[in-house]
Amino acid sequence: MIRRLLQYASPSARRLLVTELVFIVATAILQGIAFLMLVPVLRAFMAGDLATVGTWLIALGVVAVLYVGAFWFASQIGMKASTELLDSLLTRLGDRLVELPIAWFATDRSGSMSHIATQGAMFVSSTPYSIVRLMLTGFITPATVLVGMYAFDWRLALAMTATVPVMWFVYRWLRTGMERDDIAHQEAVGEASARVIEFARVQPALRTAGEGSVADRLVEESLQHQHRAYRGLLITGGAGIATFGGVVQLSLTVVIVLGAYLAIGGSLDPATLIALLVLGVRFTEPIANSGSLGGGVAVAKTTLDQLDRLAAVDRLPEPATPATPDGHTITFDDVTFGYGGPPVLEHLTFTAPGGRMTAIVGPSGSGKTTITKLIARFYDPEGGTVSIGGIPVPELGTDAVESAVAPVFQDVYLFDDSIINNIWIGNPDLSRDEVVAAATRARVDEIVERLPGGWDARVGEGGSNLSGGERQRVSIARALLKDAPIVLLDEATAALDIGNEIAIGDAIDQVRADRTLVVVAHRLQTIMTADHIIMLDGEGGIREAGTHAELLAHDGAYARYWRERVDAAGWQLTAEN
Numbered sequence: 315m316i317r318r319l320l321q322y323a324s325p326s327a328r329r330l331l332v333t334e335l336v337f338i339v340a341t342a343i344l345q346g347i348a349f350l351m352l353v354p355v356l357r358a359f360m361a362g363d364l365a366t367v368g369t370w371l372i373a374l375g376v377v378a379v380l381y382v383g384a385f386w387f388a389s390q391i392g393m394k395a396s397t398e399l400l401d402s403l404l405t406r407l408g409d410r411l412v413e414l415p416i417a418w419f420a421t422d423r424s425g426s427m428s429h430i431a432t433q434g435a436m437f438v439s440s441t442p443y444s445i446v447r448l449m450l451t452g453f454i455t456p457a458t459v460l461v462g463m464y465a466f467d468w469r470l471a472l473a474m475t476a477t478v479p480v481m482w483f484v485y486r487w488l489r490t491g492m493e494r495d496d497i498a499h500q501e502a503v504g505e506a507s508a509r510v511i512e513f514a515r516v517q518p519a520l521r522t523a524g525e526g527s528v529a530d531r532l533v534e535e536s537l538q539h540q541h542r543a544y545r546g547l548l549i550t551g552g553a554g555i556a557t558f559g560g561v562v563q564l565s566l567t568v569v570i571v572l573g574a575y576l577a578i579g580g581s582l583d584p585a586t587l588i589a590l591l592v593l594g595v596r597f598t599e600p601i602a603n604s605g606s607l608g609g610g611v612a613v614a615k616t617t618l619d620q621l622d623r624l625a626a627v628d629r630l631p632e633p634a635t636p637a638t639p640d641g642h643t644i645t646f647d648d649v650t651f652g653y654g655g656p657p658v659l660e661h662l663t664f665t666a667p668g669g670r671m672t673a674i675v676g677p678s679g680s681g682k683t684t685i686t687k688l689i690a691r692f693y694d695p696e697g698g699t700v701s702i703g704g705i706p707v708p709e710l711g712t713d714a715v716e717s718a719v720a721p722v723f724q725d726v727y728l729f730d731d732s733i734i735n736n737i738w739i740g741n742p743d744l745s746r747d748e749v750v751a752a753a754t755r756a757r758v759d760e761i762v763e764r765l766p767g768g769w770d771a772r773v774g775e776g777g778s779n780l781s782g783g784e785r786q787r788v789s790i791a792r793a794l795l796k797d798a799p800i801v802l803l804d805e806a807t808a809a810l811d812i813g814n815e816i817a818i819g820d821a822i823d824q825v826r827a828d829r830t831l832v833v834v835a836h837r838l839q840t841i842m843t844a845d846h847i848i849m850l851d852g853e854g855g856i857r858e859a860g861t862h863a864e865l866l867a868h869d870g871a872y873a874r875y876w877r878e879r880v881d882a883a884g885w886q887l888t889a890e891n
């Protein structure tokens with residue numbers, strides 16, 4: 315436990331922790347010595363030797379002063395160490411989260427992550443002072459007492475030593491049971507937190523679904539599960555602590571019975587017996603107290619295990635020396651990929667020419683968005699190669715890919731901040747005027763005009779004050795600001811009002827200039843103006859590819875798809891179409 319805490323501590327936190335532990339050990343030994351000194355004091359007292367009592371009391375006073383000093387110092391250092399440890403835990407967690415592959419976040423981790431970052435980290439950082447200190451005292455003080463006891467009466471000391479393995483066995487059993495139940499409890503808490511967060515987030519949808527919706531049931535089930543797990547933890551903990559307390563009392567009973575037997579037999583004088591019995595009580599007291607701390611150790615261990623698991627997640631392989639791409643043409647060469655299940659894309663080969671706009675169309679679920687995720691290296695394909703500028707994406711390195719690619723996804727997330735700050739994060743080095751200029755090119759100025767507060771109007775949590783189309787315009791403005799040579803745009807599938815429709819069209823025109831643009835296209839305007847169209851077949855491959863005119867002339871699947879879409883949209887076909 316201590317080794318693991320030190321492993322997660324920054325160098326300064328580690329120094330503080332080690333100093334704290336040294337002082338804790340010193341206080342525990344001093345406490346043991348003070349208990350041992352009670353024996354000669356009591357013996358001299360009962361013999362009526364007040365001069366010896368006085369001498370021992372002075373020695374006891376010196377030990378007490380040293381103890382108080384060491385205790386005070388350990389407490390002071392302990393507070394600082396806990397703060398520094400919390401800092402290092404959160405920093406380690408943050409650093410780790412930014413280097414984890416995006417695929418790791420595909421499963422909803424919000425519940426367990428928020429638990430580690432809040433309760434878990436707080437609990438672990440307070441462990442050295444609140445638990446480790448008492449545990450060390452609970453073991454070192456009795457050990458000191460036991461060693462000293464041999465000097466007074468080896469027979470009683472030996473009897474007490476014999477009970478130690480029993481106590482140790484029961485203590486381990488208590489810890490193992492609590493660890494097992496705590497893992498189940500933490501998992502249930504993580505799941506319940508995620509469900510409650512989800513419940514809050516989807517309230518608008520739930521209001522229309524009415525009572526008894528799936529979300530209600532899921533939240534209810536997860537809370538019941540958490541309740542059951544907590545009850546299990548309490549039952550195991552209660553039973554374990556009671557058993558441990560019983561075993562500790564048994565050890566004291568052994569000493570009392572043996573002491574009485576020896577005293578009756580005349581081989582132990584009554585004064586020493588009374589003094590040793592007092593020592594026996596002092597021996598068992600810290601051990602009994604530490605039994606109830608086993609649960610705390612188990613809880614801290616669960617959080618440390620979660621952090622270990624996070625540390626063990628593999629990063630995507632990075633090149634020793636990142637290669638430099640030659641241009642920004644994107645190539646899929648025999649790519650197969652399937653989120654760990656059946657392939658979504660199978661032996662897919664195509665090229666999205668550099669500086670041109672490629673539109674990807676196809677049935678729902680055919681893998682259009684997946685293509686953009688492979689380009690952005692959220693995942694590596696299971697077979698084949700995705701290349702940018704002739705270099706396989708893994709050889710470019712994640713940093714190079716992140717700076718070369720600006721993604722504009724459907725589920726645009728905006729921070730609960732001003733609209734301008736949400737765009738500014740695309741390139742924090744630019745001035746406010748430059749940000750406004752880029753945002754105006756993406757037609758965000760029109761949105762801003764109607765917002766009270768203008769550019770500084772807050773967009774609400776996740777951008778809830780804006781419509782889907784408006785959020786996407788803000789995201790396009792971010793991409794313009796980032797000025798990356800490749801833009802991946804996943805057009806909103808939801809029907810847009812005419813204002814947003816035209817504005818997004820204009821924004822795309824701005825993005826197109828000199829950039830490689832790969833669009834998961836739903837708008838007819840986007841599809842027909844693309845330089846190159848790839849139509850997926852819904853079975854992992856490509857049905858047809860070419861320009862809009864070529865594909866219409868071919869009069870195949872694309873031409874049929876186009877005619878259906880045009881009819882549905884009520885468009886008039888003209889000669890240019």
Ligand SMILES: Nc1ncnc2c1ncn2[C@@H]1O[C@H](COP(=O)(O)OP(=O)(O)OP(=O)(O)O)[C@@H](O)[C@H]1O
Pocket residue numbers: 420653658676677678679680681682683684685834
């Ligand atoms: N994170 C994921 N884990 C597992 N399967 C996924 C994941 N994301 C997508 N899929 C599955 O991969 C398939 C392709 O999804 P993708 O989003 O690429 O399709 P799409 O063509 O963009 O669909 P749409 O037009 O409906 O947005 C779908 O069957 C989808 O369920």
